[in-house]
Amino acid sequence: MKLDAHEVNEIALESRLVLTEQELDNATRYINNFLDMLDSFKELDLTNVEPFSFAEALECPLREDTVIAFTNTQGILDESRHVDGAYVKVPRIIEE
């Protein structure tokens, strides 16, 4: 086993996920099985292989940097329960 439940729980918390005992048990088994599957990459010589990109993306045609007005701001505000006037109020991130 590559990762124990404690390590998986730490990773979950990094992702802002609090797992139940059952979920942690499932996630630990899942991740270890998955990492075992990925061990197969070690059979390949990847030394001189470039990370993938679509060939066309290398040409990357630029487009005009044009401002397009987005007028449905009310549509955005209507969807949040944390609206203050014309703003979405982000929770306090600096503790007092």
Added chain:
Amino acid sequence: MELYELNLHDAISGLKDKKFSASELFASCKARIDALEPNVRAFITRTDSTPQPCENPEGLLAGIPTVLKDNLCTTGIRTTAASKILGGWRPPYDATAWKYLRESGAILMGKVNMDEFAMGNTCGNSAFGPTHNPNDISRVPGGSSGGSAAAVSAGYVPFSLGSDTGGSIRQPASFCGVYGLKPTYGMVSRYGLISYGSSLDQIGPFARTVRDLQLVMSVLAQYDPMDSSCFREKNPDFTHREDVSLKGKRVALVKEFQSFTLDAPIAEAMKKTRKVLEDEGAIITEVSLPVVAKYAVACYYALAMSEAHTNLERYDGVRLGYTVTDAAGVKEMFEEVRSYGFGSEVKSRIIAGTCLTEPSRCDEYYVAATKVRTLIAQEFARAFGETDFILQPVTPSLPHKIGEEDDDAMKGYETDLYTLPVNLAGLPGLSFFTGYALGQPSLTPPNLGGEQGGNPSAQRGLPVGLQLIGPRWSDPELLNAGVILERNLGTPKIANGGID
């Protein structure tokens, strides 16, 4: 014949020739949905309580009902990605693909079910419960775009849209007995598609004929500056032609796949389709894809989960969707929202993606996967130097019963081997109908019938689909080949959705 039974081309012609009105077509489709939906459960949100206005009465799709997978944004209409975390979110903008359909006159009947955030291949991993296969309502319709495939199969609408990250259009098309196209990556704008794996996701159509796929693609395949991965100057021509031929075309089987086990009806379908291709003048050949066969599944899931973990970071309950208002602080708020809002499969994939992209493991797993992907793309590029198309199954087995999923997730992922390499290399893939397997696939010997008539739906058995793959940007040629296959193998019938 009822109007809901019309395929897209015939519905367009009938409306144009004033044989019936758009209101009559709408009413017929709505009545069909009302009758079958208690069994099929394809919808998350219906928008057909009253006829929606047609934006363009002169457009190609004027008055044609359709449905969208619920990960395509629709202004002011609930869009959930089948997840609790999006709550009742109503996007303030349209996905470009839907905008193009809307501007061509299409009418939205609703948003349909899927696996949560497109993570799954059964359409059962949804916060809204499972969708049922209209050909046999005890079985899965496939996924993740199961609702889109089921809606077309059941005759709710003549065409629909889904998305395909690792087979999510092709597999449900095959399971439900319709045609589905996963276009070349970059052919159709992804703007407004709720992201899962952004370098793999692609929007595409479902329909009951290949010609109908051509019609929808002629609307969808347009450059969109809102999607930086959408390529311009490709100008694909999806015009339907009857005079297309496969004479002299090379169609390859994959050498490494030949020893893999297939359900008997799928193996029989491969033989039958090979014979059709030979009779049409195609040259059957073989290509070797050893890296694809051995490493594609691991490569795909490593990349998909890494991208998913990044894409799903944005769901925090602040700007949209499910939220809480009484959390002690920001950390507690994010944890509460995400822990309640995401389903278990999504959580597992987020954690796996976080794990793979941590600095201490990134080179060993994520970066290695991006390099394996390069080898896979190179392997396909070499193969398409030797062949025009590749023929292969969509899945090794026919749809299983709802609730019979394998407990071992990794085994479930391995069944995606035939579909996900196409996404890794950004290729187009057509899932096409080959006929029906009579009786229960596990109990009776294979006996395929591809004819349209003769078999009452109840005795028809499950549909069997296969897949044709082409090089990047060969989508029009792929659909032309599909027209010929459909002519020989037969057109699927509308499924009865459990109603005798």
